[in-house]
Amino acid sequence: MVINRVVCGVLWVVALVASLMERGGASDHFVKVNGTRFVVNGGPFYANGFNAYWLMSKASKPEEMDKVTRVLRQASAYGMTVVRTWAFSDGGYRPLQASPGFYNEETFKGLDFVISEANKYGLRLILSLVNNFKAFGGKSQYVEWAIERGENLTSEDDFYTNDLVREFYKNHVKTILLRKNSKTGVIYKDDPTIMAWELMNEGRCKSDLSGRTMQAWIEEMAGHVKAIDGNHLLEVGLEGFFGQDGEVDQLDSIGSMNVGTDFIANNQIQGIDFATIHVYPDQWISRSDDSTQLNFVAEWIYSHAQVADEFLKKPLLVTEFGKASRYSGCNGADTVAFFRKAYSVLYRLVRARSSCSGGLFWQLLLPEMDNLSDGYQIILTECPRVANIISQHSRLISSLNNPGLQLVNLDRALGY
Numbered sequence: 576m577v578i579n580r581v582v583c584g585v586l587w588v589v590a591l592v593a594s595l596m597e598r599g600g601a602s603d604h605f606v607k608v609n610g611t612r613f614v615v616n617g618g619p620f621y622a623n624g625f626n627a628y629w630l631m632s633k634a635s636k637p638e639e640m641d642k643v644t645r646v647l648r649q650a651s652a653y654g655m656t657v658v659r660t661w662a663f664s665d666g667g668y669r670p671l672q673a674s675p676g677f678y679n680e681e682t683f684k685g686l687d688f689v690i691s692e693a694n695k696y697g698l699r700l701i702l703s704l705v706n707n708f709k710a711f712g713g714k715s716q717y718v719e720w721a722i723e724r725g726e727n728l729t730s731e732d733d734f735y736t737n738d739l740v741r742e743f744y745k746n747h748v749k750t751i752l753l754r755k756n757s758k759t760g761v762i763y764k765d766d767p768t769i770m771a772w773e774l775m776n777e778g779r780c781k782s783d784l785s786g787r788t789m790q791a792w793i794e795e796m797a798g799h800v801k802a803i804d805g806n807h808l809l810e811v812g813l814e815g816f817f818g819q820d821g822e823v824d825q826l827d828s829i830g831s832m833n834v835g836t837d838f839i840a841n842n843q844i845q846g847i848d849f850a851t852i853h854v855y856p857d858q859w860i861s862r863s864d865d866s867t868q869l870n871f872v873a874e875w876i877y878s879h880a881q882v883a884d885e886f887l888k889k890p891l892l893v894t895e896f897g898k899a900s901r902y903s904g905c906n907g908a909d910t911v912a913f914f915r916k917a918y919s920v921l922y923r924l925v926r927a928r929s930s931c932s933g934g935l936f937w938q939l940l941l942p943e944m945d946n947l948s949d950g951y952q953i954i955l956t957e958c959p960r961v962a963n964i965i966s967q968h969s970r971l972i973s974s975l976n977n978p979g980l981q982l983v984n985l986d987r988a989l990g991y
Contacts, residue, residue, distance in 0.1 A: 605767045605806050606699060608848050611883065611890050611930035621925050622770075622892055622933030623972040624657035624698070625650060627940075629947055631661060634692075635669065635685025642941055644692055649955060650939065651696035653962075654969030656976070657770060658693065659894055659935050662686060662702035662751050665712025666719075672712075675720050675743045678750065684757050690768050691758035699770035701894065701935075703812060704748055707777045714775075717743050732782040732835075735792040745799050748772075752803045764804040771808035772800055773894075777853065778812055780835030786818050789835050790844070797846030808848040810892070811841055815852030815879055832859075838879070842887050849932075850887055852879050853895035854917065865909045868898070869916045876920045876931065883930035893921065893934035899950035905958035914961050918968040925975060933972065936965075 604616040613620040627646060633639040650658065664671040664682060671682045693700050706713035714734035721739045722728050734740050752764045752772075763769060774796050780789045793811055800809050818837035842850040854875055856868035863871070876893060883891040896917050900907030917934065924931035940952045955962040 606770045606808060608808060608890055611888060611932075612928070613849075613890055613932050619976060620656075620932075621972050621975050622657040622699075622935065623969055624655040624659070624933075624935045625939040625953075626659045626895060626935055626937045628659075628661045628938065629944075630658070630689045631664065631671065631682065631686045632669070633685070634688040635679075635682040640685070640688060642944070643689055646939060646941055647692050647696045647698055649941075651698060653955070653966055654973050655698065655965075656972075657699045657701065657933070657935060659701040659703065659773075660689065661706070661711060661776075663705050663711060663747070665705070665716040667712060667716075670712065672747060675717075676746055676750075683754065687754075687756045687758045690756055690763070690766060694759070694766075694768040698768075700768060701771045701773055701810075702751070702769060703773040703776045704751065705744060705775050707775055707779050707812075730782055732780050732788070735780055735788050741792075741795070744796070748796070748800060749803060752800070764806060767806075769807055771810055771848070772804070773810050773812040773851075774800070775812045777814055778836065782835070784818075784833045784835050786835055786837040786840060790837070790840055793841055793847070794844050797844055801846045809846055810849050810851050810894075811847055812894075813838060813841060813851055815854075815875065839882060839886055842883075842889065847889075849890040849892055850879070850883050850930075851892050851894040852876070854893060855895075855897060856913075857898050857901075865901075865912065868909075869912060872896075872913065872916050873920050876917075876924070880924050880929045880931040887930070889930065890932045891930045892932055893917075895937045896934055897937040897951035904950075905953050905961050911960045911964070914964045918964060922968060922971050925972065 606620055607614050613622065630643050634643045647658070666673065669682060670679055671686070672678055690700060705717070709715050715731040717740045718728050718731050718733050718737070720743060721733075721737055724739060726737060726739055728737060754763045755761070756763065756766065759766070774793065778789065782788070797809060813836055815838050816832045816834055816836055817839065818833050818835070838850070841847070852875070854872055856863070856871045860868060860871055880891055883889055898910050898913040900910040902909060904910070914936070921931065921934045925933060936953060937951050938949070938953070940947055940954050942954055942956060953961055955965070
Protein backbone atom coordinates (compact mmCIF):
# COMPACT_ATOMS: atom_id res chain seq x y z
CA MET A 576 0.00 0.00 0.00
CA VAL A 577 2.83 2.38 0.90
CA ILE A 578 4.60 1.57 -2.38
CA ASN A 579 1.39 2.23 -4.33
CA ARG A 580 1.00 5.61 -2.66
CA VAL A 581 4.61 6.49 -3.45
CA VAL A 582 4.19 5.45 -7.08
CA CYS A 583 0.96 7.44 -7.42
CA GLY A 584 2.66 10.40 -5.80
CA VAL A 585 5.57 10.28 -8.24
CA LEU A 586 3.22 9.91 -11.20
CA TRP A 587 1.19 12.88 -9.95
CA VAL A 588 4.28 15.09 -9.75
CA VAL A 589 5.34 14.04 -13.26
CA ALA A 590 1.88 14.77 -14.63
CA LEU A 591 1.62 18.12 -12.88
CA VAL A 592 5.00 19.26 -14.17
CA ALA A 593 4.08 18.13 -17.66
CA SER A 594 0.74 19.93 -17.38
CA LEU A 595 2.41 23.17 -16.31
CA MET A 596 4.91 22.86 -19.15
CA GLU A 597 2.06 22.18 -21.55
CA ARG A 598 0.12 25.20 -20.35
CA GLY A 599 3.18 27.41 -20.43
CA GLY A 600 4.09 26.26 -23.93
CA ALA A 601 0.53 26.75 -25.10
CA SER A 602 0.24 30.28 -23.74
CA ASP A 603 0.41 31.67 -27.28
CA HIS A 604 -2.61 29.66 -28.39
CA PHE A 605 -6.32 30.22 -27.99
CA VAL A 606 -8.76 27.63 -26.72
CA LYS A 607 -10.85 26.53 -29.69
CA VAL A 608 -13.76 24.18 -30.32
CA ASN A 609 -13.55 21.04 -32.42
CA GLY A 610 -16.98 19.44 -32.58
CA THR A 611 -18.06 18.79 -29.00
CA ARG A 612 -14.60 19.27 -27.48
CA PHE A 613 -12.23 22.05 -26.53
CA VAL A 614 -8.75 21.99 -28.05
CA VAL A 615 -5.56 23.98 -27.64
CA ASN A 616 -3.02 23.80 -30.44
CA GLY A 617 -4.70 20.63 -31.71
CA GLY A 618 -4.63 18.82 -28.37
CA PRO A 619 -7.47 18.21 -25.89
CA PHE A 620 -8.37 20.78 -23.28
CA TYR A 621 -10.60 19.90 -20.35
CA ALA A 622 -11.57 22.69 -17.98
CA ASN A 623 -11.05 22.22 -14.26
CA GLY A 624 -11.36 25.25 -12.04
CA PHE A 625 -13.33 27.68 -9.95
CA ASN A 626 -15.23 30.95 -9.71
CA ALA A 627 -13.78 34.05 -8.04
CA TYR A 628 -15.99 36.98 -9.03
CA TRP A 629 -14.03 39.31 -6.72
CA LEU A 630 -10.69 39.28 -8.56
CA MET A 631 -10.95 42.64 -10.35
CA SER A 632 -12.28 44.36 -7.24
CA LYS A 633 -9.40 43.19 -5.06
CA ALA A 634 -6.79 43.74 -7.78
CA SER A 635 -7.79 47.40 -8.10
CA LYS A 636 -6.80 48.08 -4.47
CA PRO A 637 -3.01 48.12 -3.89
CA GLU A 638 -3.43 46.88 -0.33
CA GLU A 639 -5.44 43.83 -1.46
CA MET A 640 -4.08 42.88 -4.87
CA ASP A 641 -1.80 40.27 -3.30
CA LYS A 642 -4.96 38.21 -2.67
CA VAL A 643 -5.33 37.80 -6.42
CA THR A 644 -1.78 36.54 -6.78
CA ARG A 645 -2.12 34.17 -3.85
CA VAL A 646 -5.39 32.59 -4.92
CA LEU A 647 -4.26 32.12 -8.54
CA ARG A 648 -0.94 30.65 -7.40
CA GLN A 649 -2.76 28.31 -5.04
CA ALA A 650 -5.22 27.21 -7.72
CA SER A 651 -2.40 26.53 -10.15
CA ALA A 652 -0.58 24.48 -7.53
CA TYR A 653 -3.73 22.38 -7.17
CA GLY A 654 -3.73 21.75 -10.91
CA MET A 655 -6.70 23.94 -11.79
CA THR A 656 -6.82 25.39 -15.28
CA VAL A 657 -9.76 27.82 -15.60
CA VAL A 658 -11.19 30.65 -13.50
CA ARG A 659 -14.45 32.47 -14.16
CA THR A 660 -14.75 36.08 -12.98
CA TRP A 661 -16.48 39.39 -13.61
CA ALA A 662 -15.42 41.91 -16.26
CA PHE A 663 -18.16 44.24 -15.08
CA SER A 664 -18.96 46.54 -12.18
CA ASP A 665 -21.55 49.06 -13.25
CA GLY A 666 -22.16 52.13 -11.09
CA GLY A 667 -21.93 52.09 -7.31
CA TYR A 668 -18.74 51.95 -5.24
CA ARG A 669 -15.42 51.81 -7.10
CA PRO A 670 -17.06 50.71 -10.37
CA LEU A 671 -15.42 49.67 -13.57
CA GLN A 672 -18.04 51.61 -15.59
CA ALA A 673 -19.13 54.65 -13.61
CA SER A 674 -21.65 55.70 -16.25
CA PRO A 675 -22.16 54.71 -19.89
CA GLY A 676 -18.81 55.00 -21.63
CA PHE A 677 -16.95 56.38 -18.60
CA TYR A 678 -14.52 53.98 -16.95
CA ASN A 679 -12.54 54.00 -13.73
CA GLU A 680 -8.96 53.50 -14.90
CA GLU A 681 -7.78 52.14 -11.55
CA THR A 682 -10.44 49.43 -11.63
CA PHE A 683 -9.60 48.66 -15.26
CA LYS A 684 -5.96 48.29 -14.24
CA GLY A 685 -7.18 45.77 -11.67
CA LEU A 686 -8.66 43.67 -14.48
CA ASP A 687 -5.40 44.07 -16.40
CA PHE A 688 -3.58 42.67 -13.37
CA VAL A 689 -5.97 39.71 -13.09
CA ILE A 690 -5.30 38.74 -16.71
CA SER A 691 -1.56 39.20 -16.30
CA GLU A 692 -1.44 37.07 -13.14
CA ALA A 693 -3.64 34.37 -14.66
CA ASN A 694 -1.19 34.10 -17.54
CA LYS A 695 1.73 33.91 -15.09
CA TYR A 696 0.18 30.92 -13.33
CA GLY A 697 -1.05 29.09 -16.42
CA LEU A 698 -4.75 29.75 -15.89
CA ARG A 699 -7.38 30.56 -18.51
CA LEU A 700 -10.16 33.07 -17.86
CA ILE A 701 -13.86 33.16 -18.62
CA LEU A 702 -14.89 36.81 -18.36
CA SER A 703 -18.55 37.68 -17.81
CA LEU A 704 -19.69 41.01 -19.29
CA VAL A 705 -22.79 41.98 -17.27
CA ASN A 706 -24.93 40.67 -14.42
CA ASN A 707 -28.57 39.65 -14.58
CA PHE A 708 -28.89 40.65 -10.93
CA LYS A 709 -28.40 43.98 -9.14
CA ALA A 710 -25.07 43.02 -7.57
CA PHE A 711 -22.33 45.08 -9.25
CA GLY A 712 -24.96 47.07 -11.12
CA GLY A 713 -26.35 44.55 -13.53
CA LYS A 714 -29.01 45.04 -16.16
CA SER A 715 -31.07 47.23 -13.80
CA GLN A 716 -28.24 49.78 -13.68
CA TYR A 717 -28.22 49.97 -17.47
CA VAL A 718 -31.96 50.64 -17.42
CA GLU A 719 -31.51 53.34 -14.77
CA TRP A 720 -28.89 55.02 -16.92
CA ALA A 721 -31.31 55.08 -19.84
CA ILE A 722 -34.08 56.53 -17.65
CA GLU A 723 -31.67 59.29 -16.62
CA ARG A 724 -31.27 60.03 -20.35
CA GLY A 725 -35.03 60.46 -20.74
CA GLU A 726 -36.13 56.97 -21.78
CA ASN A 727 -39.57 55.89 -20.53
CA LEU A 728 -38.75 52.47 -19.11
CA THR A 729 -40.60 50.51 -16.42
CA SER A 730 -38.86 47.13 -16.17
CA GLU A 731 -35.30 45.93 -15.80
CA ASP A 732 -36.09 43.56 -18.67
CA ASP A 733 -36.17 46.63 -20.92
CA PHE A 734 -32.43 45.94 -20.91
CA TYR A 735 -33.03 43.47 -23.71
CA THR A 736 -35.26 45.57 -25.96
CA ASN A 737 -34.54 49.28 -25.51
CA ASP A 738 -32.33 50.68 -28.27
CA LEU A 739 -30.33 53.00 -26.00
CA VAL A 740 -29.70 50.31 -23.39
CA ARG A 741 -28.58 47.84 -26.01
CA GLU A 742 -26.21 50.49 -27.36
CA PHE A 743 -24.81 51.03 -23.84
CA TYR A 744 -24.13 47.30 -23.55
CA LYS A 745 -22.58 47.05 -27.00
CA ASN A 746 -20.26 49.92 -26.21
CA HIS A 747 -19.20 48.21 -22.98
CA VAL A 748 -18.45 45.02 -24.87
CA LYS A 749 -16.39 46.92 -27.42
CA THR A 750 -14.49 48.77 -24.69
CA ILE A 751 -13.59 45.52 -22.92
CA LEU A 752 -12.59 43.62 -26.05
CA LEU A 753 -10.43 46.47 -27.37
CA ARG A 754 -8.77 47.29 -24.05
CA LYS A 755 -4.96 47.33 -24.18
CA ASN A 756 -3.64 45.67 -21.05
CA SER A 757 -1.52 48.14 -19.08
CA LYS A 758 0.53 45.27 -17.63
CA THR A 759 1.21 43.21 -20.75
CA GLY A 760 0.56 45.57 -23.66
CA VAL A 761 -1.73 42.96 -25.25
CA ILE A 762 -5.22 43.92 -26.42
CA TYR A 763 -7.79 41.74 -24.69
CA LYS A 764 -9.20 40.36 -27.94
CA ASP A 765 -5.71 39.17 -28.84
CA ASP A 766 -4.89 37.56 -25.48
CA PRO A 767 -5.12 33.74 -25.33
CA THR A 768 -5.12 33.87 -21.53
CA ILE A 769 -8.83 34.62 -21.97
CA MET A 770 -10.63 31.39 -22.82
CA ALA A 771 -14.07 32.86 -23.45
CA TRP A 772 -16.46 35.77 -23.07
CA GLU A 773 -19.80 35.35 -21.32
CA LEU A 774 -22.68 37.56 -22.46
CA MET A 775 -24.42 37.70 -19.07
CA ASN A 776 -24.25 35.97 -15.72
CA GLU A 777 -27.43 33.88 -15.37
CA GLY A 778 -29.50 35.90 -17.80
CA ARG A 779 -33.26 35.74 -17.32
CA CYS A 780 -36.26 37.54 -18.83
CA LYS A 781 -39.36 36.81 -16.79
CA SER A 782 -41.39 39.45 -18.62
CA ASP A 783 -41.37 37.28 -21.75
CA LEU A 784 -41.56 33.59 -20.90
CA SER A 785 -41.90 32.69 -24.57
CA GLY A 786 -38.13 33.05 -24.82
CA ARG A 787 -38.29 35.23 -27.92
CA THR A 788 -36.86 38.31 -26.22
CA MET A 789 -33.81 36.48 -24.88
CA GLN A 790 -33.32 34.70 -28.18
CA ALA A 791 -33.27 37.94 -30.15
CA TRP A 792 -30.92 39.62 -27.67
CA ILE A 793 -28.46 36.73 -27.70
CA GLU A 794 -28.46 36.63 -31.51
CA GLU A 795 -27.76 40.36 -31.70
CA MET A 796 -25.04 40.41 -29.06
CA ALA A 797 -23.32 37.25 -30.24
CA GLY A 798 -23.00 38.83 -33.66
CA HIS A 799 -21.65 42.01 -32.09
CA VAL A 800 -18.95 40.17 -30.10
CA LYS A 801 -17.87 38.04 -33.04
CA ALA A 802 -17.65 41.06 -35.34
CA ILE A 803 -15.02 42.52 -33.01
CA ASP A 804 -13.26 39.39 -31.79
CA GLY A 805 -12.81 36.31 -33.93
CA ASN A 806 -10.25 34.74 -31.60
CA HIS A 807 -12.17 33.91 -28.47
CA LEU A 808 -14.96 31.53 -27.64
CA LEU A 809 -18.35 32.90 -26.59
CA GLU A 810 -21.04 31.52 -24.29
CA VAL A 811 -24.35 32.88 -23.03
CA GLY A 812 -24.03 32.31 -19.26
CA LEU A 813 -27.16 30.14 -18.89
CA GLU A 814 -28.13 28.02 -15.89
CA GLY A 815 -29.59 25.22 -18.01
CA PHE A 816 -33.38 25.67 -17.86
CA PHE A 817 -35.12 24.32 -20.95
CA GLY A 818 -38.07 26.73 -20.90
CA GLN A 819 -41.63 26.18 -22.04
CA ASP A 820 -40.67 25.35 -25.60
CA GLY A 821 -37.72 23.11 -24.73
CA GLU A 822 -37.50 19.95 -26.82
CA VAL A 823 -36.49 17.83 -23.84
CA ASP A 824 -38.75 17.16 -20.85
CA GLN A 825 -36.24 16.55 -18.10
CA LEU A 826 -36.29 16.60 -14.32
CA ASP A 827 -39.93 17.66 -13.90
CA SER A 828 -40.36 21.22 -12.61
CA ILE A 829 -36.65 22.03 -12.45
CA GLY A 830 -35.76 21.15 -16.03
CA SER A 831 -38.80 22.98 -17.33
CA MET A 832 -38.60 25.96 -14.95
CA ASN A 833 -39.29 28.94 -17.16
CA VAL A 834 -37.29 32.14 -16.67
CA GLY A 835 -37.50 33.27 -20.30
CA THR A 836 -34.54 31.23 -21.48
CA ASP A 837 -34.32 28.03 -23.52
CA PHE A 838 -31.19 25.93 -23.10
CA ILE A 839 -31.44 24.35 -26.54
CA ALA A 840 -32.57 27.28 -28.70
CA ASN A 841 -30.31 29.83 -27.01
CA ASN A 842 -27.23 27.67 -27.46
CA GLN A 843 -28.01 26.84 -31.09
CA ILE A 844 -27.43 30.46 -32.07
CA GLN A 845 -24.58 31.02 -34.49
CA GLY A 846 -21.65 32.54 -32.66
CA ILE A 847 -22.33 30.72 -29.39
CA ASP A 848 -19.47 28.25 -29.19
CA PHE A 849 -20.35 26.18 -26.15
CA ALA A 850 -23.17 25.63 -23.68
CA THR A 851 -23.14 26.19 -19.93
CA ILE A 852 -25.13 25.02 -16.93
CA HIS A 853 -25.10 25.75 -13.19
CA VAL A 854 -25.89 23.23 -10.43
CA TYR A 855 -27.34 24.24 -7.05
CA PRO A 856 -29.49 21.41 -5.67
CA ASP A 857 -29.79 22.99 -2.21
CA GLN A 858 -31.47 26.01 -3.84
CA TRP A 859 -33.54 24.34 -6.52
CA ILE A 860 -34.81 21.32 -4.56
CA SER A 861 -34.14 22.61 -1.07
CA ARG A 862 -36.77 20.47 0.65
CA SER A 863 -35.25 17.24 -0.65
CA ASP A 864 -32.94 15.04 1.39
CA ASP A 865 -29.22 14.73 0.68
CA SER A 866 -29.58 11.52 -1.33
CA THR A 867 -32.19 13.07 -3.63
CA GLN A 868 -30.01 16.13 -4.13
CA LEU A 869 -27.01 13.97 -5.10
CA ASN A 870 -29.14 12.08 -7.60
CA PHE A 871 -30.32 15.40 -9.01
CA VAL A 872 -26.70 16.54 -9.54
CA ALA A 873 -25.98 13.47 -11.64
CA GLU A 874 -29.23 13.68 -13.62
CA TRP A 875 -28.85 17.40 -14.28
CA ILE A 876 -25.32 17.09 -15.66
CA TYR A 877 -25.94 13.85 -17.58
CA SER A 878 -29.14 15.12 -19.20
CA HIS A 879 -27.53 18.34 -20.42
CA ALA A 880 -24.50 16.47 -21.72
CA GLN A 881 -26.84 14.26 -23.70
CA VAL A 882 -28.61 17.29 -25.15
CA ALA A 883 -25.28 18.90 -26.05
CA ASP A 884 -24.15 15.67 -27.71
CA GLU A 885 -27.33 14.99 -29.66
CA PHE A 886 -28.90 18.40 -30.33
CA LEU A 887 -26.32 21.15 -29.94
CA LYS A 888 -23.20 19.33 -31.17
CA LYS A 889 -21.17 21.71 -28.98
CA PRO A 890 -19.11 21.38 -25.80
CA LEU A 891 -20.80 21.75 -22.42
CA LEU A 892 -19.18 23.36 -19.40
CA VAL A 893 -20.55 23.36 -15.85
CA THR A 894 -19.55 26.94 -15.05
CA GLU A 895 -20.97 27.01 -11.51
CA PHE A 896 -21.63 24.23 -9.02
CA GLY A 897 -21.83 24.33 -5.27
CA LYS A 898 -23.67 23.36 -2.12
CA ALA A 899 -24.04 25.12 1.22
CA SER A 900 -23.80 22.55 4.00
CA ARG A 901 -26.67 21.98 6.38
CA TYR A 902 -24.15 21.23 9.09
CA SER A 903 -20.60 22.58 9.29
CA GLY A 904 -19.66 24.55 6.22
CA CYS A 905 -17.33 23.07 3.66
CA ASN A 906 -16.33 20.33 6.13
CA GLY A 907 -19.91 19.07 6.35
CA ALA A 908 -20.52 15.51 5.20
CA ASP A 909 -23.18 16.69 2.74
CA THR A 910 -20.83 19.18 1.05
CA VAL A 911 -18.06 16.58 0.85
CA ALA A 912 -20.49 14.08 -0.69
CA PHE A 913 -21.70 16.73 -3.13
CA PHE A 914 -18.19 17.50 -4.40
CA ARG A 915 -17.36 13.81 -4.67
CA LYS A 916 -20.53 13.19 -6.70
CA ALA A 917 -20.09 16.24 -8.96
CA TYR A 918 -16.47 15.44 -9.77
CA SER A 919 -17.21 11.76 -10.29
CA VAL A 920 -19.90 12.61 -12.86
CA LEU A 921 -17.69 15.21 -14.56
CA TYR A 922 -14.73 12.85 -14.80
CA ARG A 923 -16.78 9.98 -16.18
CA LEU A 924 -18.24 12.23 -18.88
CA VAL A 925 -14.89 13.77 -19.75
CA ARG A 926 -13.18 10.40 -19.93
CA ALA A 927 -16.00 9.08 -22.12
CA ARG A 928 -15.26 11.96 -24.54
CA SER A 929 -18.77 13.34 -24.21
CA SER A 930 -19.62 16.99 -24.82
CA CYS A 931 -19.15 17.71 -21.11
CA SER A 932 -15.65 19.14 -20.84
CA GLY A 933 -15.30 20.00 -17.17
CA GLY A 934 -16.56 22.15 -14.33
CA LEU A 935 -15.88 25.20 -12.15
CA PHE A 936 -16.97 25.24 -8.51
CA TRP A 937 -18.38 28.28 -6.69
CA GLN A 938 -16.41 29.92 -5.06
CA LEU A 939 -12.73 30.00 -3.99
CA LEU A 940 -11.70 32.33 -1.16
CA LEU A 941 -8.67 32.87 1.07
CA PRO A 942 -8.83 32.54 4.89
CA GLU A 943 -9.00 36.28 5.59
CA MET A 944 -11.93 36.91 3.23
CA ASP A 945 -14.85 36.06 5.52
CA ASN A 946 -16.69 39.20 4.42
CA LEU A 947 -17.28 37.54 1.02
CA SER A 948 -18.55 34.28 2.50
CA ASP A 949 -21.91 33.18 1.08
CA GLY A 950 -22.15 29.64 2.44
CA TYR A 951 -20.69 28.16 -0.74
CA GLN A 952 -17.10 29.30 -0.25
CA ILE A 953 -14.23 26.85 -0.39
CA ILE A 954 -11.12 27.82 1.55
CA LEU A 955 -8.66 25.08 0.72
CA THR A 956 -6.66 25.32 3.94
CA GLU A 957 -9.85 25.16 6.02
CA CYS A 958 -11.66 22.49 3.96
CA PRO A 959 -9.16 19.60 3.87
CA ARG A 960 -11.62 16.94 2.75
CA VAL A 961 -12.96 18.99 -0.16
CA ALA A 962 -9.43 20.19 -0.96
CA ASN A 963 -8.32 16.57 -1.25
CA ILE A 964 -11.19 15.77 -3.62
CA ILE A 965 -10.28 18.80 -5.77
CA SER A 966 -6.65 17.68 -5.82
CA GLN A 967 -7.60 14.15 -6.85
CA HIS A 968 -9.82 15.42 -9.64
CA SER A 969 -7.06 17.72 -10.87
CA ARG A 970 -4.71 14.74 -11.18
CA LEU A 971 -7.21 12.89 -13.33
CA ILE A 972 -7.99 15.86 -15.59
CA SER A 973 -4.27 16.59 -15.91
CA SER A 974 -3.73 13.07 -17.20
CA LEU A 975 -6.44 13.57 -19.84
CA ASN A 976 -5.04 16.94 -20.88
CA ASN A 977 -1.70 15.20 -21.41
CA PRO A 978 -2.59 11.99 -23.28
CA GLY A 979 1.09 11.15 -23.75
CA LEU A 980 1.36 10.71 -19.98
CA GLN A 981 -1.75 8.71 -19.15
CA LEU A 982 -1.60 7.61 -15.53
CA VAL A 983 -2.39 3.92 -15.67
CA ASN A 984 -5.15 2.95 -13.20
CA LEU A 985 -4.82 6.28 -11.38
CA ASP A 986 -8.57 6.78 -11.46
CA ARG A 987 -9.01 3.36 -9.82
CA ALA A 988 -6.36 4.17 -7.23
CA LEU A 989 -8.23 7.37 -6.35
CA GLY A 990 -11.54 5.59 -6.01
CA TYR A 991 -13.32 6.81 -9.15
